[in-house]
Amino acid sequence: MTIDYKIIFTERKSVNIIIDRNSKIIVRAPKRLTRDDVAKVVNSKKHWIYNKLSNSSKPITSPKEFVSGESLLYLGEHYKLRILDEQFSGLRFDNEFTISKSNKSKTKEIFKAWYLAQAKKKFLPIVDYYSDTLGVKYNRIYIKSMKASWGSCSPNKSITLNWKLVKAPLYVINYIIVHELAHLIELNHSEDFWNIVSVQVPNYKKAKKWLTQHGELLELEL
Ligand SMILES: [Zn+2]
Numbered sequence: 001m002t003i004d005y006k007i008i009f010t011e012r013k014s015v016n017i018i019i020d021r022n023s024k025i026i027v028r029a030p031k032r033l034t035r036d037d038v039a040k041v042v043n044s045k046k047h048w049i050y051n052k053l054s055n056s057s058k059p060i061t062s063p064k065e066f067v068s069g070e071s072l073l074y075l076g077e078h079y080k081l082r083i084l085d086e087q088f089s090g091l092r093f094d095n096e097f098t099i100s101k102s103n104k105s106k107t108k109e110i111f112k113a114w115y116l117a118q119a120k121k122k123f124l125p126i127v128d129y130y131s132d133t134l135g136v137k138y139n140r141i142y143i144k145s146m147k148a149s150w151g152s153c154s155p156n157k158s159i160t161l162n163w164k165l166v167k168a169p170l171y172v173i174n175y176i177i178v179h180e181l182a183h184l185i186e187l188n189h190s191e192d193f194w195n196i197v198s199v200q201v202p203n204y205k206k207a208k209k210w211l212t213q214h215g216e217l218l219e220l221e222l
Pocket residue numbers: 179183189
């Protein structure tokens with residue numbers, strides 16, 4: 001079976017495959033690639049494509065391809081990824097991300113572990129700061145993958161935060177943390193609730209807007 005697709009060459013760093021609402025396959029590719037290069041990438045993704053075609057009703061983006069020059073989000077900024085020949089373990093971050101070529105097949109796991117570690121490091125002091133300021137006590141805090149939300153507050157006063165939030169700017173992280181902590185005072189999204197939030201995070205509307213615009217981050221594996 002051959003795969004029929006439309007190629008759009010654009011100024012981009014990596015190949016992106018989208019299956020639209022009409023089950024048409026649209027491939028966006030960097031200008032430096034030839035049609036043959038693109039065909040190879042599409043072919044390497046054929047199982048994913050068949051799978052999506054057999055149960056697709058909404059547009060889906062393909063899993064991330066890790067290539068040198070691609071950029072990844074951290075605290076609201078994009079940083080370039082470089083894949084080096086040099087041997088070293090894990091991920092290095094110094095105004096750019098670097099991983100060893102020998103670890104390329106594990107890139108996704110390496111990034112996920114790194115993001116999770118950063119999320120713990122960044123979020124916990126913020127949670128403690130705002131719980132002091134608000135005068136609330138939480139039970140436990142969990143930082144993990146969440147399917148469709150950035151954070152939650154459970155009836156037993158535990159707060160869960162999505163580690164993917166570490167890709168967002170700090171004011172957005174502050175907003176989500178304050179939002180969940182404010183639920184320890186006000187269970188609903190009442191006017192009182194939003195008053196509490198706006199005192200702590202005056203630009204919370206800007207934060208909400210950022211999250212709406214980047215909501216697709218929740219869908220991505222990374
Ligand atoms: Zn809420």
